[in-house]
Amino acid sequence: MxxxxxxxxxxxxxxxxxxxxFPTKTPEGAVKLRAVRQQLYEMKPEFCSVTYxxxxxxxxxxxxxxGEILSEGVDAASHFSxxxxxRATVRTQLAELKTMGVKRLVALRGDLPSGYGVGGEFQYxxxxxxxxxxxxxxxxxxxxxxxxxxHPQARSPEADLQAFAAKARAGADSAITQYFFNADAxxxxxxxxxxxxxxxxxxxxxxxxxxxxxxxxFSDACGAEIPRWIRLRLQSxxxxxxxxxxxxxxxxAQMCERLCAGGAPALHFYxxxxxxxxxxxxxxxGLNA
Numbered sequence: 001m002x003x004x005x006x007x008x009x010x011x012x013x014x015x016x017x018x019x020x021x022f023p024t025k026t027p028e029g030a031v032k033l034r035a036v037r038q039q040l041y042e043m044k045p046e047f048c049s050v051t052y053x054x055x056x057x058x059x060x061x062x063x064x065x066x067g068e069i070l071s072e073g074v075d076a077a078s079h080f081s082x083x084x085x086x087r088a089t090v091r092t093q094l095a096e097l098k099t100m101g102v103k104r105l106v107a108l109r110g111d112l113p114s115g116y117g118v119g120g121e122f123q124y125x126x127x128x129x130x131x132x133x134x135x136x137x138x139x140x141x142x143x144x145x146x147x148x149x150x151h152p153q154a155r156s157p158e159a160d161l162q163a164f165a166a167k168a169r170a171g172a173d174s175a176i177t178q179y180f181f182n183a184d185a186x187x188x189x190x191x192x193x194x195x196x197x198x199x200x201x202x203x204x205x206x207x208x209x210x211x212x213x214x215x216x217x218f219s220d221a222c223g224a225e226i227p228r229w230i231r232l233r234l235q236s237x238x239x240x241x242x243x244x245x246x247x248x249x250x251x252x253a254q255m256c257e258r259l260c261a262g263g264a265p266a267l268h269f270y271x272x273x274x275x276x277x278x279x280x281x282x283x284x285x286g287l288n289a
Contacts, residue, residue, distance in 0.1 A: 014287060015260060015264065015265070015266050015267055015287060016045075016046040016265070016266040016267075017043055017044070017045045017046060017266065017267055017268075017269070017282070017287065018045050018046050018047050018048065018049065018077075018176075018203075018266065018267075018268045018269070019040050019043075019045050019048045019049070019268075019269050019271050019278065020048070020049045020050075020051065020205075020268065020269065020270050020271060021033060021036075021037070021048060021049070021050050021051070021065065021271060021273055022050065022051040022272075022273060023050060023051070023061030023062050023064070023065050024061070024065075024273070025061075029273075032273075033065075033273050034068070036271070036273055036274060036275045037069065037072065037074075038072075039275040039279065040271065040275050040278065040279070041072070041074055042288075043279070043282055043287075043288060045074065046075065046266065047074070047075040047076060047077050047104055048069050048074055048075070048076055048077070049076070049077040049078070049079060049104075049106055049143075049268075050062050050065045050066050050069070050076065050077070050078055050079060051079045052078070052079035052080060052081050052108070052110065059093075062078055062079060063078065063096065063097070063100070066078045066097075066100065066102060067100055070100065070101055070102070075103065075104060076102060076104070077102075077104035077105060077106050077141075077143060078097055078102055078104075078105055078106070079105075079106045079108060080093070080097075080105045080106065080107050080108065080128070081108045081109060081110020081111075081128075082107075082108070082109060082110060082120065082122035082125065082127065082128035082131075083109050083110045083111065083120055083122065084110075084120040085120050085121065085122060086120060086121045087121050087131065090122075090128070090131060090132075090135075091135055094132065094135060094136055094140075097140075098136065098139060098140075102140070103139075103140060103141060104140060104141040104142075104143065105132065105140045105141070105142050105143065106143040106144070106145070106176065107125055107128050107129050107132060107142050107143065107144055107167075107172070108125055108128075108144070108145055109122075109123075109124055109125040109128070124163065124166070124167075125144055125145070125163075125167050126163070126166035126167045126169075126170045127170075129142055129144060129167050129170035129171050129172050130170040130171060132171070133170065133171040141173045141174070142171060142172050142173050143172070143173065143174050143175065143176055144164070144167040144168070144172040144174075144175050144176075145175065145176060145177070145178065146164045146167075146175045146176070146177050146178070146189065146193075146202060147160060147164075147177065147178045147189075147223070148177050148178070148180050148182075148185040148186045148188070148189035149178070149180055149182070149185050149223065149224060149225050150223070151163070151178075151223065152222065152223030161189075161192055161193065161196070162196075164193065164198070165193065165196050165198050168193075168198045168200040169198075172200055173200070173201075174200055174201040174202070174203060174265075175200055175201070175202045175203065176203045176205050176268045177189070177202065177203065177204050177205045177268075178205055178222060178223070178224055179205045179206060179207035179224055179270055180204075180205075180224055180225065181224075181225070181226060181227055181230055181251065181252070181255060182225065182227055182255075183255050183258040183259055183262065185225075186202075186204050186259065186264075187262055189202070190202050201265040201266070202265070203264065203265055203266045203267065203268050204256075204259050204264050204267060204268065205268045205269075205270060206252065206255075206256060206267055206268065206269050206270065206281070207224075207252070207269075207270045208248060208249075208252055208269070208270075208271075208272075208277035208278055208280075208281055209230075209234075209244065209245070209247070209248025209249075209251065209252055209277075210244070210245055210248060210272075210274070210276075210277045211241075211244065212234040212235065212237065212244055214272075215234070216231075216234075230251055233247055233251075234247070234248075245277070248277070249277070249280055249281065249284060252281060253281055253284040253285060256281065256285055257285065260285070267287070269281070
């Protein structure tokens with residue numbers, strides 16, 4: 001049954017915002033990303049996060065980007081995955097991040113590069129969260145991931161919910177969701193977590209829609225559902241990029257309005273290293289600084 005939540009946000013209270021970037025592979029890309037960050041910093045984000053490639057394949061690039069963000073005067077969160085890692089390597093990297101001045105981590109199980117066995121000393125993200133707490137106490141604010149529409153590798157929705165609960169109980173401070181386009185899925189997930197006694201703040205992850213083919217590809221890979229009405233509308237526009245962006249802005253803004261009215265504690269934007277679509281959404285929502 002659709003959620004019937006009433007608005008709970010106080011009027012004129014601006015939600016905290018955060019932005020996600022991924023490490024660039026070229027000097028030209030790095031220059032462009034610096035310009036994008038400067039545009040988004042105008043929105044006064046609580047923090048910016050940087051993703052971590054499979055098996056730590058972007059370790060150097062991730063940490064370098066995190067260092068740049070810190071040097072630009074903005075709080076930075078490093079994604080930190082554990083699959084294939086050992087306690088010794090994680091301990092070393094935590095010390096490196098602490099020395100850099102990093103105060104926030106996004107703790108993930110992560111994926112191994114194709115062709116590699118599982119290996120490592122951590123099986124689940126909850127193991128990593130527990131280890132971070134054992135090693136560093138409260139030195140880091142630890143974010144974890146969650147999946148309102150169920151992780152694609154989960155045995156069942158209940159198993160996925162229990163996996164999230166395990167991360168929360170291991171010491172996670174807050175959670176960021178995979179992106180979605182159905183606000184009811186988010187509200188139901190939050191309600192289910194609260195039913196288990198988990199009061200960890202759950203921040204919706206928001207993906208602006210700018211490209212039909214890109215969105216389909218990403219969503220198929222990560223298990224995010226594109227509602228049939230959105231998929232059909234996008235398909236109907238063909239290669240009309242302007243119409244796709246205009247529709248995407250309307251659809252995602254309407255969803256965000258429901259999330260804000262329904263009590264979302266913050267909004268986290270998957271920027272894809274671009275500023276325009278995220279800035280347009282924030283302006284539409286009245287959340288631009």
